[in-house]
Amino acid sequence: MKDESQNTERASGMTHSKILPSLIVILLVLIGALILWYTPGNSQQSELNNNSDVGSYLVDEGNNRFTFRRQSFSFTIPSTWQQIEADSASLPLHLERMQFAFSKPNTLCVLAYVETFGHATKSYKQTSFAEKASTNDGDQVWSSWHVLEDNLTDTFAFDWKGRQPMEGEVRIRTFPHIFTTSGEIPLYSFILYSRDGGLVPNDCDSDFSNVLRSINRKFETTAITSDSSGIAYITASHLRSNPLSYLMFVEEGNDVKKKAMEIDIQHNPTPTMYRDDLYFMTKGGSLRTLDPISGNIADVIGIKQVSGSVINDFYFVGDTMYYLLGINCNYYLAKCGLDLYSLDVSAQRSTLHIRNLPFRRIEGYKVNTNSLVLSWRDGDGGCVWANVAEMFLDDNVISEANSYSHCSGMDHKDTEENDKNRDELNAIMGQFAKQKFTSDYLLIRDGEIVLTEDDFAGEDSMWSIRFIR
Structure with missing residues (x-):
């Protein structure tokens, strides 16, 4: 009979002689990994x-x-x-x-x-x-x-x-x-x-x-067509040598911004999408329309022409566009007397309603009283000031203005009055939420503009666009 104990000892010795170098190699690898991991700066x-x-x-x-x-x-x-x-x-x-x-x-x-x-x-x-x-x-x-x-x-x-x-x-x-x-x-x-x-x-x-x-x-160029799907938005050219702005397009399934066309456009008053056209003011003070799909631009016919006057704001009610005409009042704390006109878009004819209004914005339309809500609003440093009134279109009478002011993010002498003003002003503006909304892009599906409640697409320096249903 063979001595199994001797064979076992030999086998054990051979096993140890093979395992020991392997353990040493593994240990060296681990030490090297730890050294690399704790190299200065890697912890951050x-x-x-x-x-x-x-x-x-x-x-x-x-x-x-x-x-x-x-x-x-x-x-x-x-x-x-x-x-x-x-x-x-x-x-x-x-x-x-x-x-x-x-x-x-x-x-x-x-x-x-x-x-x-x-x-x-x-x-x-x-x-x-x-x-x-x-x-x-x-x-x-x-x-x-x-x-x-x-x-x-x-x-x-x-x-x-x-x-x-x-x-x-x-x-x-x-x-x-x-x-x-x-x-x-x-x-x-x-x-x-x-x-x-x-x-x-x-x-x-x-x-x-x-x-x-x-x-x-450096923008690549493209064309929006009747087959296009994606988002379009307006942005400044970012070029000192080019005063024009760009209509940009980001195709669905692609995230490269491409320039669809150049436009002579102002961001104030807010460009407004009504039905299939974008209404906007040029830097020279003309009101024009843009079909974002075809790229066609046309003048709005029938606007009252007064030397030195521009449209400060405009708003659609059905086929009628109301607009505030006068000197440029769209800058910080500016106060002006503006005239309210309405344009019959089909007949291409304007009608004067009332002169010398101390308001520069048309906030919305109230069906039950057939009136426009007008405002003068401004703000700075977390504070807002506003005067708001109603313009009754049946007899062209303006209501007495209500004044509101409030601040956020700071202590106030009268917190209760501040919060009351804020809530009342928000309620006035909020009543037109179903009538209009503001986004910074146009959503396009198969060559048609689709209304979206999302107000931010996440691109850079996108201009606001007002949508009126």
Whole structure:
């Protein structure tokens, strides 16, 4: 009989001799991983580094010039920098969805463009202003340095005199700027930081400023047709050399903004969608219509022509358009005497109702009294002032005006009176909610404009459009 104990000892010794090197290798791998994980700065890196489907949006135009189609702008990167893969550089904590990135060889500098949401940068505290810059188009793109607020001491103070170099610093500039504080709206930002979470060298900082200065808005063009589906909106050209505005279109299933046409248009009075046409004022004071699908623009015939006078506001009731005519009163705290006219759109003829009204807005129409609600409203610093009256159309009589004023977000001497004024004014304006609403875009389905209750599409610098049912 064989000695099984000796065989067992030999087998055990052979097993140990094989296992020991394997354990050593595994241990070394774990130690290496821990060293990498605790490399300075990595504790502040985001796990969501990039958005891998955006690579096709960045187009290399040559000579270090790039175009980012998704946000319709081009820029020049210094020749000393090179493009890197989005997944090769971790982002600072709370900054996510990298769109593209560049690094500067022989440094740890990274210049990236990220999509984030309004609440993301609230984790950061502004530490100082960065170098001022303006784009080639004249847009101010001033930026600031930020540090995670959790990393600051109780003795921290903002430095008004110049840059305050700090560990973990990030230079941030949102572009294009979106006028919203909502955490649900995506923001796009250029950022500059060091891979190790350390200080950013001055030469990288200077290069970042030059990139901002090199930006030009660059819109692709398209045509809205009877087959189109998507959203259309109005925005300024962003060009000092071009006073016109753009009708933009974002096709359904695509997120590239494209220019459908240029328009001579003012944002005040508010462009109004009535039936199939957009009514708007030109910068020269003419009232025109735009068919957003065909692109046809036409003058509104029958408007009363008075030298030096413009339409300050207009409102539709059936086939009649009421309008306030006089000198331009659409600026801060302006008070004017305006004349109320009505235009029979079919007959192309205007009728005077009453002169010298101290109101510059037509808020809505009351069916039961056949009257227009007129107002003078303005506001500043969280406060609102308003005078409101009714214009009875049967006998062209104006009611006595009621005055309202209220403030929000601050203490008041008479909180009860303040809240009463606010609630009463909101009730007056709210009674026309079913009659009109305001959005910042047109929803188009198969070449037809569809009414939508959503008031914000999340694009940049979109003008308000009033819809009257």
